[in-house]
Amino acid sequence: xxxxxxxxxxxxxxxxARGRAVGFLEGHPELDAGSAFDxxxxxxxxxxxxxxxHWVAGNNQPTTKFHGFPNDLDHKxxxxxxxxxxxxxxxxxxxxxxxxxxxxxxxxxxxxxxHRLSTDDHELRRVEEWMTIxxxxxxxxxxxxxxxxxxxxWKM
Amino acid sequence: MENxxxxxxxxxxxxxxxxxxxxxxxxxxxxxxxxxxxxxxxKAIGVTPGRVSQVLNTPTLFNLRSMVGYAQGAGxxxxxxxxxxxxxxxxxxxxxxxxxxxxxxxxxxxxDLFELSKTVxxxxxxxxxxxxxxxxxxxxxxxxxxxxxxxxxxxxxxxxTTVAQQLLSKGSHIATGQDYAE
Numbered sequence: 583x584x585x586x587x588x589x590x591x592x593x594x595x596x597x598x599a600r601g602r603a604v605g606f607l608e609g610h611p612e613l614d615a616g617s618a619f620d621x622x623x624x625x626x627x628x629x630x631x632x633x634x635x636h637w638v639a640g641n642n643q644p645t646t647k648f649h650g651f652p653n654d655l656d657h658k659x660x661x662x663x664x665x666x667x668x669x670x671x672x673x674x675x676x677x678x679x680x681x682x683x684x685x686x687x688x689x690x691x692x693x694x695x696x697h698r699l700s701t702d703d704h705e706l707r708r709v710e711e712w713m714t715i716x717x718x719x720x721x722x723x724x725x726x727x728x729x730x731x732x733x734x735x736w737k738m
Numbered sequence: 739m740e741n742x743x744x745x746x747x748x749x750x751x752x753x754x755x756x757x758x759x760x761x762x763x764x765x766x767x768x769x770x771x772x773x774x775x776x777x778x779x780x781k782a783i784g785v786t787p788g789r790v791s792q793v794l795n796t797p798t799l800f801n802l803r804s805m806v807g808y809a810q811g812a813g814x815x816x817x818x819x820x821x822x823x824x825x826x827x828x829x830x831x832x833x834x835x836x837x838x839x840x841x842x843x844x845x846x847x848x849x850d851l852f853e854l855s856k857t858v859x860x861x862x863x864x865x866x867x868x869x870x871x872x873x874x875x876x877x878x879x880x881x882x883x884x885x886x887x888x889x890x891x892x893x894x895x896x897x898x899t900t901v902a903q904q905l906l907s908k909g910s911h912i913a914t915g916q917d918y919a920e
Contacts, residue, residue, distance in 0.1 A: 594742045594745075595745035596745065625796075628756070629755075631756075633759070635834070641767070641836055643763075643770055644766035
């Protein structure tokens with residue numbers, strides 16, 4: 583699959599914060615978080631926006647609205663925003679390692695409608711894969727030129 | 739980068755949803771931290787668990803009375819805060835409710851403006867440390883904080899580097915949030 587046309591689209595109209603941002607990784611049929619968000623009904627769309635903004639403001643709770651998977655070593659970079667059955671899965675990264683190493687971006691990748699209690703491991707695996715694909719790294723670099731991929735060391 | 743107005747500038751309903759959602763997030767965070775499930779919470783506020791889920795999932799169902807009731811059930815109180823942030827057209831969106839709560843907590847939870855006046859320096863320092871210490875050599879290690887007297891300084895003077903320098907040259911220590919860490 584070609585990943586040369588991937589792009590990162592920051593969620594339009596969302597609050598611009600110093601410490602965090604949320605965007606959609608797009609440009610491949612599997613990367614459907616952005617298109618699903620665009621097609622949400624009004625109530626779901628603003629609920630998801632409110633949840634994103636609560637995280638962007640610096641909050642790490644409640645887990646009913648969003649959460650990471652810090653205790654899951656295989657998916658420790660994954661993150662999910664939730665509203666009713668809607669799930670937007672993505673990964674967290676630090677796209678400004680030199681200028682602002684604490685700055686976090688949540689790059690949303692995959693949409694899923696969840697009707698079960700447990701998180702679908704399949705989505706998380708896919709997200710982890712997308713995180714390391716060079717095209718995705720390049721897409722993030724399009725907006726954040728310092729980004730070299732999660733775990734990459736910045737060379738002075 | 740594309741310049742788009744904040745989404746809550748679309749309508750009053752959007753703005754109302756956002757701030758109601760902030761309120762729900764504060765309630766849910768408290769319940770999570772206290773380990774209270776929705777059944778227990780519903781019992782505490784005298785409604786069914788289904789109603790709790792319905793309201794928390796649909797913040798626009800709240801009215802002022804139910805907000806107070808839900809907050810009390812979670813061991814919280816509610817304030818309605820109007821503020822001016824130099825954004826009259828709401829191009830930047832609302833300030834997150836937790837910002838106000840955290841500021842109040844960091845100010846020592848003052849009960850009134852008299853108590854607040856004694857703690858105002860650390861707010862100034864924490865919000866804009868660069869402007870406060872601009873051009874001033876902060877002693878290292880910082881002197882031990884000795885009391886509250888040196889905090890009783892009008893806020894406009896605190897922003898003056900000259901005053902800060904004078905205080906430091908006399909051996910005074912300008913309090914920071916660290917001094918009050920709980």
